[in-house]
Amino acid sequence: RNTRTHYHAALFCPPGMGHIIPFLELAKHLVSHNIVTKITFFLPSINNNNPKPQVETNVLQSSMEQNQFDIVHLPPIDVPTNTDVGLKLAIIMEESIPLICHEISTMTTPKPTILITELFGSLVLPVAEKFNMSKLVFWPSNAWIVALALHTPTLDKVVEGEYTDQDDFIQIPGSNPIRPCDLFAPMLHRSDQLYHEYLQMCKEMRKFDGILVNTFHELEAKTIAALRNGKISKVPIYPIGPLIREAKRQNCDDENRNYVIDWLDKQEEESVIYVSLGSGYTMSHEQIKEMALGLELGGKKFVWSLRPPSTKAGYGNYLTAGEDTESNGIPKSQASVRAFPDEFYKIQNQGLVVMDWAPQLEILKHSSIGGFLSHCGWNSILESVSSGVPIVGWPLFADQLMSAELMAKEIGIGIRLNVNQSTKVVGSEEIGKSIWKIMDKEDIEGCAMRKRVKELKQIAEKSWSQDGPSFCEMVNAFVKIGHTNGV
Numbered sequence: 001r002n003t004r005t006h007y008h009a010a011l012f013c014p015p016g017m018g019h020i021i022p023f024l025e026l027a028k029h030l031v032s033h034n035i036v037t038k039i040t041f042f043l044p045s046i047n048n049n050n051p052k053p054q055v056e057t058n059v060l061q062s063s064m065e066q067n068q069f070d071i072v073h074l075p076p077i078d079v080p081t082n083t084d085v086g087l088k089l090a091i092i093m094e095e096s097i098p099l100i101c102h103e104i105s106t107m108t109t110p111k112p113t114i115l116i117t118e119l120f121g122s123l124v125l126p127v128a129e130k131f132n133m134s135k136l137v138f139w140p141s142n143a144w145i146v147a148l149a150l151h152t153p154t155l156d157k158v159v160e161g162e163y164t165d166q167d168d169f170i171q172i173p174g175s176n177p178i179r180p181c182d183l184f185a186p187m188l189h190r191s192d193q194l195y196h197e198y199l200q201m202c203k204e205m206r207k208f209d210g211i212l213v214n215t216f217h218e219l220e221a222k223t224i225a226a227l228r229n230g231k232i233s234k235v236p237i238y239p240i241g242p243l244i245r246e247a248k249r250q251n252c253d254d255e256n257r258n259y260v261i262d263w264l265d266k267q268e269e270e271s272v273i274y275v276s277l278g279s280g281y282t283m284s285h286e287q288i289k290e291m292a293l294g295l296e297l298g299g300k301k302f303v304w305s306l307r308p309p310s311t312k313a314g315y316g317n318y319l320t321a322g323e324d325t326e327s328n329g330i331p332k333s334q335a336s337v338r339a340f341p342d343e344f345y346k347i348q349n350q351g352l353v354v355m356d357w358a359p360q361l362e363i364l365k366h367s368s369i370g371g372f373l374s375h376c377g378w379n380s381i382l383e384s385v386s387s388g389v390p391i392v393g394w395p396l397f398a399d400q401l402m403s404a405e406l407m408a409k410e411i412g413i414g415i416r417l418n419v420n421q422s423t424k425v426v427g428s429e430e431i432g433k434s435i436w437k438i439m440d441k442e443d444i445e446g447c448a449m450r451k452r453v454k455e456l457k458q459i460a461e462k463s464w465s466q467d468g469p470s471f472c473e474m475v476n477a478f479v480k481i482g483h484t485n486g487v
């Protein structure tokens with residue numbers, strides 16, 4: 001089978017590790033499987049006087065060294081401080097249009113013929129139109145949220161009042177209904193500018209030539225079928241997941257990595273729970289206190305990837321890349337003098353705390369890990385599936401609530417914790433009980449979740465083999481847009 005093509009793809013994704021990591025993976029797969037021959041990666045940045053987090057620089061650098069693609073850092077964009085994260089991303093996308101156009105216009109090598117971007121990037125559609133490029137969305141989250149986004153322009157016409165005030169679940173033709181309180185963050189307040197930007201993105205996304213989704217059939221068969229029967233939208237959908245990094249290509253300093261892995265080497269098989277609430281989230285004192293008490297009650301050893309507590313009372317604080325030098329990349333010595341709740345210090349002998357960037361995938365793949373307490377970022381869920389590790393989900397915002405629901409109810413590989421949506425806190429007892437359930441060898445439901453996640457791990461391993469289902473979906477997407485010769 002000859003999939004060799006001679007095409008140049010322009011990739012454009014918003015800032016933040018949760019976006020950059022899957023986009024780099026997509027780029028790597030496109031090049032290594034000869035689906036395109038050249039990739040130019042356009043990366044936007046914010047003008048905020050803060051240095052880029054070291055981890056982002058490391059991730060980009062190692063990808064550049066190992067792969068054949070160019071990275072173009074676009075000039076920094078001014079974004080008002082105190083702007084909501086989603087709105088910030090929308091502003092960055094729109095302001096990037098002239099910057100990308102300038103870069104493409106001045107290219108001396110053959111110009112890109114395909115634009116690949118994500119939901120927020122759908123606002124840069126004019127770039128594709130100006131240069132007559134084919135256009136694909138790459139969605140680094142699940143198909144259920146794609147279905148919601150593609151259906152939002154219809155919902156906007158038929159639903160009256162706030163979506164969150166609806167008595168009934170939000171219906172999506174052929175897919176699973178959504179509890180109003182779980183909706184994707186931009187839909188929470190219809191009068192906000194963010195909702196209008198999001199609605200525009202959803203409309204633009206319907207104009208793309210196809211949507212590549214980082215999922216696979218066995219995770220979301222029902223929604224993938226619904227997206228393909230034409231009742232939600234006519235845009236072709238290609239499940240090409242799971243696209244995740246290789247465990248050996250983790251980017252964190254060796255000292256940190258060795259410390260964790262050496263400790264894990266000494267633990268019993270499937271005896272440790274890995275705890276992480278994502279790449280950009282700092283927890284509040286209250287959250288750290290309940291988590292510490294919950295870990296104590298759960299009674300399992302742990303590895304906890306943790307940033308110092310947020311200075312904002314009551315809440316954690318989401319940071320986009322490079323925004324908070326206080327907690328991104330803080331030296332360990334300084335972190336240790338920060339005040340954590342007493343409960344945190346009490347459990348120090350039960351496990352390990354990683355104050356910096358943790359080698360998450362390597363940790364998850366380690367045989368000592370038996371569970372993952374996660375915020376349910378979609379990359380984290382895919383990494384856990386690919387490692388055969390069941391999940392306790394503590395979703396916080398954005399797409400995490402729907403992803404946690406999907407993980408627990410549809411995929412059946414873990415438990416979703418009940419989070420108080422105004423305080424974002426979960427009681428310690430619930431945390432302790434849930435850890436016990438997913439890891440205890442005697443628990444019948446826990447056994448079923450572990451069995452299921454291990455089956456999915458096997459399926460995930462084959463998806464990107466030559467002629468595996470996700471590889472074939474990706475090739476089909478490029479055949480459909482006419483970017484192929486001889487397949």
Ligand code: UDP
Binds near residue numbers: 277357376377383
């Ligand atoms: N990650 C990591 N070390 C950390 C925190 C996060 O390697 O200490 C990686 C994780 O493996 C995943 C990504 O960062 O690939 C986070 O993406 P996800 O979608 O799970 O959550 P987000 O951080 O975007 O909310």
